[in-house]
Amino acid sequence: MHTQTIDQWLFSRADDPDASAKRYDDAPWRAVAVPHDWSVEEEFSATFSSGTGYLPGGIGWYRAHVPTAGLGLREDNVVRLVFHGVYKNAEVWVNGYHLGRRPSGHARFSFDVSEILAYATDDDLVISVRVDHTDISDSRWYNGSGLTRRVDLEVHEPVHLREHGTVVTTLAADAAEATIRIEQTLINSTAEQVAVHARHELTSLTTGRIHVAEVSAEIAPGASSSTSTDMRIAEPELWSDDDPRLQRLTTTLSWTGGAASGEAQYSEVIGIRTFRFDPDHGFSINGDARILTGVCLHEDAGCLGTAVPVEVWLRRLLALKEMGCNAVRMAHNPHAPELYTLCDALGFYVIDEAFDEWENAKNKWWQGHNVYPPRHQGYASDFPEWHGRDLTSMVEGGRNHPSIIAWSIGNEIDYPNDPYASPLFTEMTGNNDANKPDAERVYDPTRPDIRRLTTIARNLARIVRESDRTRPVTLAAAFPELSSHTGLFEPLDVVGYNYKEHLYEDDHRRFPGTPFLGSENSHRYADWQAVTGNEFIAGQFLWTGIDYLGEAHGWPIHGSGAGLLTLAGFPKHTWHLRRSWWSDEPLAHLVVRPFAEGETSFWSHPVSRSVDFAAAGPTEVLCFARADEVRLTVGGQQVDVEWDDEHGYWRGVVPALTGPVEVQTLRGGTEVATDRLESAGEPAILEAVVWRPPTDAAARCASAGLPAGAVVQIECTIRDAGGAVARGDVLVEASVEGGELLGLENGDLADVTPYLLPQRRTLDGRLIVFVRVDGPASVRLRAEGLEDARVVIE
Numbered sequence: 001m002h003t004q005t006i007d008q009w010l011f012s013r014a015d016d017p018d019a020s021a022k023r024y025d026d027a028p029w030r031a032v033a034v035p036h037d038w039s040v041e042e043e044f045s046a047t048f049s050s051g052t053g054y055l056p057g058g059i060g061w062y063r064a065h066v067p068t069a070g071l072g073l074r075e076d077n078v079v080r081l082v083f084h085g086v087y088k089n090a091e092v093w094v095n096g097y098h099l100g101r102r103p104s105g106h107a108r109f110s111f112d113v114s115e116i117l118a119y120a121t122d123d124d125l126v127i128s129v130r131v132d133h134t135d136i137s138d139s140r141w142y143n144g145s146g147l148t149r150r151v152d153l154e155v156h157e158p159v160h161l162r163e164h165g166t167v168v169t170t171l172a173a174d175a176a177e178a179t180i181r182i183e184q185t186l187i188n189s190t191a192e193q194v195a196v197h198a199r200h201e202l203t204s205l206t207t208g209r210i211h212v213a214e215v216s217a218e219i220a221p222g223a224s225s226s227t228s229t230d231m232r233i234a235e236p237e238l239w240s241d242d243d244p245r246l247q248r249l250t251t252t253l254s255w256t257g258g259a260a261s262g263e264a265q266y267s268e269v270i271g272i273r274t275f276r277f278d279p280d281h282g283f284s285i286n287g288d289a290r291i292l293t294g295v296c297l298h299e300d301a302g303c304l305g306t307a308v309p310v311e312v313w314l315r316r317l318l319a320l321k322e323m324g325c326n327a328v329r330m331a332h333n334p335h336a337p338e339l340y341t342l343c344d345a346l347g348f349y350v351i352d353e354a355f356d357e358w359e360n361a362k363n364k365w366w367q368g369h370n371v372y373p374p375r376h377q378g379y380a381s382d383f384p385e386w387h388g389r390d391l392t393s394m395v396e397g398g399r400n401h402p403s404i405i406a407w408s409i410g411n412e413i414d415y416p417n418d419p420y421a422s423p424l425f426t427e428m429t430g431n432n433d434a435n436k437p438d439a440e441r442v443y444d445p446t447r448p449d450i451r452r453l454t455t456i457a458r459n460l461a462r463i464v465r466e467s468d469r470t471r472p473v474t475l476a477a478a479f480p481e482l483s484s485h486t487g488l489f490e491p492l493d494v495v496g497y498n499y500k501e502h503l504y505e506d507d508h509r510r511f512p513g514t515p516f517l518g519s520e521n522s523h524r525y526a527d528w529q530a531v532t533g534n535e536f537i538a539g540q541f542l543w544t545g546i547d548y549l550g551e552a553h554g555w556p557i558h559g560s561g562a563g564l565l566t567l568a569g570f571p572k573h574t575w576h577l578r579r580s581w582w583s584d585e586p587l588a589h590l591v592v593r594p595f596a597e598g599e600t601s602f603w604s605h606p607v608s609r610s611v612d613f614a615a616a617g618p619t620e621v622l623c624f625a626r627a628d629e630v631r632l633t634v635g636g637q638q639v640d641v642e643w644d645d646e647h648g649y650w651r652g653v654v655p656a657l658t659g660p661v662e663v664q665t666l667r668g669g670t671e672v673a674t675d676r677l678e679s680a681g682e683p684a685i686l687e688a689v690v691w692r693p694p695t696d697a698a699a700r701c702a703s704a705g706l707p708a709g710a711v712v713q714i715e716c717t718i719r720d721a722g723g724a725v726a727r728g729d730v731l732v733e734a735s736v737e738g739g740e741l742l743g744l745e746n747g748d749l750a751d752v753t754p755y756l757l758p759q760r761r762t763l764d765g766r767l768i769v770f771v772r773v774d775g776p777a778s779v780r781l782r783a784e785g786l787e788d789a790r791v792v793i794e
Contacts, residue, residue, distance in 0.1 A: 001266055002155040004071065006064050006127070009034050009147065015059040015130075020093040022126045026063045033772070034062070034151060035336070037087075037144035037305030039133070044752040046555040049366040049375075053142040053549035054558045054752070057133035062147050066125040068117065071155055078156040078189055079117055080163070081127065082110040084337055085149035087306065089132035095120060096128075103382040105133075105143055106333040107390040108397050110163060127151075135377040137364045140356065141298050142549035142559070144306030149336045157264035158189045159196060159255045162224060164396035168249060168270045169470055171230065173286060178236035178272050183228045184251065188219035194257030198227060204237050205246045205269070205703040239271030239402040240285045241326040244347035246271050246402070246704055269704050271344060271402025277472055277494045277515035279508075283405075283538035285349075291531060292349060292539025293582045294327030295320060295564065296520060298548035299335055302567035303743030303755040304770060305549075309711040310338045312770065314693055314701060316569050317346055320545055323564065323575050324582025329476075329519065329541040332356035332411040334394045338706060343403035345700040351474065351496075351519070351541070352398055353408035354391050358456050359383050360419045360448055362412075368554035370435050388463055395467040406471055406494055408519070409460040412478035414453055414488060421447035422482055454487040461491035476519035480507065489514065494538070496520070501530035508536050517541075523564075523574055524603075525648030528581055542578070547749065559749040566747025568768045573607055573624075580624040581648060588665045588673035589624040595653050596620075602647050610727060611677050613657050623650040625673065627665035635659025680727040681720030688769075688781050688789035689715050711742065712793055714769040714779060718762055718786075725765040730783045733759040734769050738777030739793070742770035 010029035018024055039055045048054045073079070081094065087105030091098070099111040117125070133145040162185040171179045180202075188194050195218055202211045215229040237245035246269050253264045275285045283290050301308040301316070327349040330339075334352060343350050356362070361381070363374035391409070398404050414420065417440050425443060461473045472493030477483050480500055484507060489495050495511070496519025497503065508516060518540035521527050531537050547563035559567065564575040576589035591607035595618035607622060613635075623630050623641065630650045632639045635658035641650045661677040691713040693701075701708055720726040734741055735758065743755050746763040753760055760767055771779055773793055781789040 001157075001160065001264060002071070004066075004153045004155075006066060006151045006153060007034050009036070009062045009064045011036065011038070011146075012061045013038065013058065014061070016061065019061045019063065020096060020098065020128045020130070022096040024063070024128075029063065034147045035149050035307035036146050037148050037307040039145040040300075040303065040305030041756050043754045044556070044558055049137040049364070050368050050552045050554060050558075051140050051365045051550055052136055052138070053552060054555060055142065055549070057136040057145050059134060060131045060146055062129040062131070064127045064151075066127065066153065067123050068120065068125050069123050071153065073117065073155065075118070076158040076190065077114065078112065078158065078160055079114045080110050080154040080156065081113050082108070082152040082154060083147075083149070084108050084151070085334075086129065086131055087133060087143050087145055087148050091130045093128040095126055103386055104379065104390045105148070107393045108337075109393065137366045137375040138377040138379070139550070140362065140364060141551045142300050142306070144300065146307075148306045157253075157262055158260070159194055159219070159253060159262060160187055160189070160264055161185065161251075161253075161266055162187055166249070166251065166266065166268065166400065168400050170272050170274055173236055173238055173272055173274045176235065178233045178238070179230055180233070180272060181228060181230050182213065182249070183226065185224055185226050186217060186219060186253070187224045188221060190257070190260045191221050192258035192260045193218065193220050194255040194260055196225075196253055196255040199252045199254075200229070200231065201250045201252075202231060202233070203248045203250065205248060206237055209237075233272070236272050238286050239273040239344075240288070241290070241347040241349060244271070244345060244700070246344060246700075268400060269341070269344065270400050273402050275405055277517075277538055279513050279515045280536050282515070282535055283517075290326070292327040292517060292541070293324055294329055294349070294351075294539055294541035295325055295545025296329045296331040296541050296543050297335075297545050298331055298550075300549045301569075302549065302745040302747070308336070310342065310701070310706050311708055311711040311713060312569070313339055313342055314697070314708070315691055315713055316546060316565060317342055317348065318693060318697060319565055319569060319571060319575070321346060321348075322583070323571070323579045325545065327351070327539060327541065328545070329353065329408070331544070334398070337397070340398060340401045340403060341704050341706055342701065344401055345704040345706065346697060348403055349405045350401070350403040351406045351408050352394060352404050353411060353476075354394050354460070355379065355383070355387070355409065355413070356411045357383070358387070358410060358413050358453070362415065363418050365551075369551060371554070372437055387460070391460060391463050392467055395464055399468045399470075404471065406474045407464045407468070408474050408476060408496070409457060409464065411476045412498060413475070414450065414483045415478040416482075417441070417444070417447065419448055420450040420453060421445070422450040422486065424482060424485065450482065451486050453483075454490065457488055458491045472515075474519070484510065501527050504530055504534055504537055508534070523578070525581070525646065528648070547747065552749075556750050556752045558752060561749055566763070567749070568745040568747035568763070568766065570747060570766055570768075577602065577624045577649060580626050584626065586665070586672035587625050588663050588675040590661055590663055590675045590677050591622050592619050592657070592661065592677065593622075594619060602649065609677055611657050611661060611679055613659055613679050618653060618655050619657050621652045621654065621661060623663050623665070623675075625650060625663075625665040627667055627672065629666040629669075631664040631666070633662050678724060680724050681722060683718045683726040683728060683730055683783070683786060684721040685719040685723075686732070686781055686783050686786040686789045687717045687719055688779070688791050689717075690791060690793070691715050710772055710774065712739075712771045712773055714771065714781075714791055716762070716767050716769060716781060716789070718765040718783070729762040729765065730786070731759055731761050732767060733782045735780050736771055736777060738775060739771045739773035739779070742772055744769050
């Protein structure tokens with residue numbers, strides 16, 4: 001098989017129905033690189049929906065011209081056009097032929113264009129795509145608009161694999177030996193019966209070791225046949241989060257039959273591992289116990305929208321990995337295929353999730369979070385017709401990724417009165433009940449009955465198991481107090497609870513044979529202790545790993561600040577706090593805030609690393625560290641500190657900040673980490689540093705076939721004369737020679753400066769600049785009163 005990615009397109013925001021025609025004049029259209037998100041290119045406005053980040057949707061058209069001569073086609077080739085996700089309501093034409101539509105903005109879909117190519121009168125293959133995202137209150141978070149994921153043309157031989165036609169299963173594995181099963185569905189599109197021989201080569205991407213298995217089949221003309229063979233591997237290189245060993249499976253098909261003969265080759269990256277969710281002992285990988293220290297992730301990256309390059313996800317995931325994160329829940333839909341490959345390469349366990357709503361729409365906030373009345377646009381209108389195809393697409397597309405450990409069929413579909421109800425209660429309470437009208441909190445018999453969810457869950461679980469029986473089916477329950485009594489858990493293999501840690505122990509006794517995990521959790525120390533204190537809980541998934549656009553509380557705030565990283569990918573103080581719980585690496589991180597009598601919670605009022613030695617008043621100093629002992633001084637004077645067991649950090653209080661704040665953390669009497677706070681000066685230096693991944697991470701990604709290097713990320717920091725991060729923020733302007741400026745992001749969720757502008761203010765002295773290059777380039781950064789910073793990209 002040969003695959004050509006179609007990344008150069010022409011784009012128009014006008015809705016012209018004639019744009020589907022091959023002869024249409026698209027010369028005035030704008031050239032764009034796909035993946036592309038048009039919404040993030042336009043201006044924020046309070047007239048748009050708060051839920052989707054105050055950015056517009058609308059209708060857009062894309063057209064691509066592909067020279068077929070470069071494909072090397074023969075008459076007997078089978079050609080497939082593959083879209084990995086279009087948000088949303090995509091309609092597709094090729095050379096003026098209408099191929100079909102796909103409502104979902106997250107599903108992979110494809111068309112066989114072989115016959116249409118046979119009718120072509122010239123070398124110009126014209127692909128036209130209409131995208132309709134006019135219902136901008138269709139989601140509770142930002143999803144972007146357009147060809148937000150890559151588009152491929154696949155050229156197959158007449159004897160070829162069915163789409164998603166390879167299934168690799170680890171039957172058994174330990175340090176001594178592993179057995180994997182390779183199942184394939186072969187298609188013979190010739191007019192002759194053929195004898196097919198398949199040779200499988202499994203090559204370690206770490207050591208280069210090769211294992212071989214072979215199988216043969218006879219296939220009638222125009223028919224398909226399934227093959228299966230087991231491969232035994234001595235001393236296997238197993239995949240896990242701390243050592244993600246990958247293998248490349250290359251299948252060579254050769255066939256003969258009548259006058260027909262030929263050869264085709266297919267390749268994909270897999271991993272060998274076994275895992276288990278145990279109802280008493282939680283999660284294990286290859287027989288080793290593991291706690292899932294996970295985060296939930298949405299798809300956008302601030303100024304890049306949902307068209308996020310691999311390099312940007314790599315930087316973000318490595319920051320989460322450094323924090324101690326080992327798992328990701330894809331909230332609340334399938335994500336771009338490159339993200340799963342990154343999780344394979346870097347060692348993240350993945351819960352893939354299909355839906356946020358089923359046949360009835362949830363509340364969609366458009367005037368601020370939980371501000372009534374809501375709207376009810378969204379996927380629910382397409383669920384009855386499309387759920388089976390969309391769910392199967394997710395499972396078939398992901399079932400060979402070693403990182404994926406569970407399929408989630410829904411998120412909070414049992415949310416009280418949103419929209420399902422039950423007579424088993426008189427007042428419903430859930431996770432977002434603040435400011436709800438009284439009528440929204442009581443039983444209403446005219447609403448859909450919550451028992452209907454059990455029927456749908458059974459059907460969805462059946463669909464999943466038809467494509468994959470090796471992974472458990474799960475669901476993120478919002479209201480298990482009720483759902484555990486209505487049968488909703490019965491079709492599930494693993495049950496996820498959202499923010500309901502207080503139910504763990506009782507429900508473990510009620511369902512002793514059911515594994516549990518925290519599918520969505522707050523950042524509180526008590527919720528982490530609910531995992532460490534209960535061996536039967538497989539782990540937790542924090543809401544959320546990274547800030548995201550949408551789910552906003554009101555203008556001008558246009559995103560959620562629930563993340564451990566900002567939209568710019570910089571760690572927050574919560575990242576350091578979480579690292580002190582999740583990682584064994586030495587750490588010392590100081591923050592301060594005005595002392596409030598009787599208040600110790602980290603969440604009650606903001607902390608900062610900005611200190612002013614002249615400021616009056618008592619100050620609370622917090623230190624995040626995993627240590628036996630913490631020694632704190634302020635202005636050279638020793639300060640008593642104590643461990644706050646309720647909130648998970650060390651704290652001390654001083655009458656005033658009289659000088660530098662310094663801390664030493666010790667283990668076994670030996671110093672392992674230090675930190676220091678000093679009063680920051682005025683901005684003096686504009687520092688610009690190109691972010692580069694560690695060599696081993698870059699090598700893992702390259703061996704897994706991930707592209708890298710086209711997008712450069714420049715981290716900018718405003719420093720004072722002494723080299724510390726300066727106080728105050730400045731406006732930074734960027735210009736690029738030899739490349740394309742993709743955007744600047746500071747992570748400030750209240751900054752509604754249009755993302756298309758080449759300038760942005762720093763936030764806490766930092767921002768990041770994204771540049772696309774295909775050769776030598778230079779980037780110049782300017783800030784008033786500071787010397788320009790120039791970055792040369794070789």
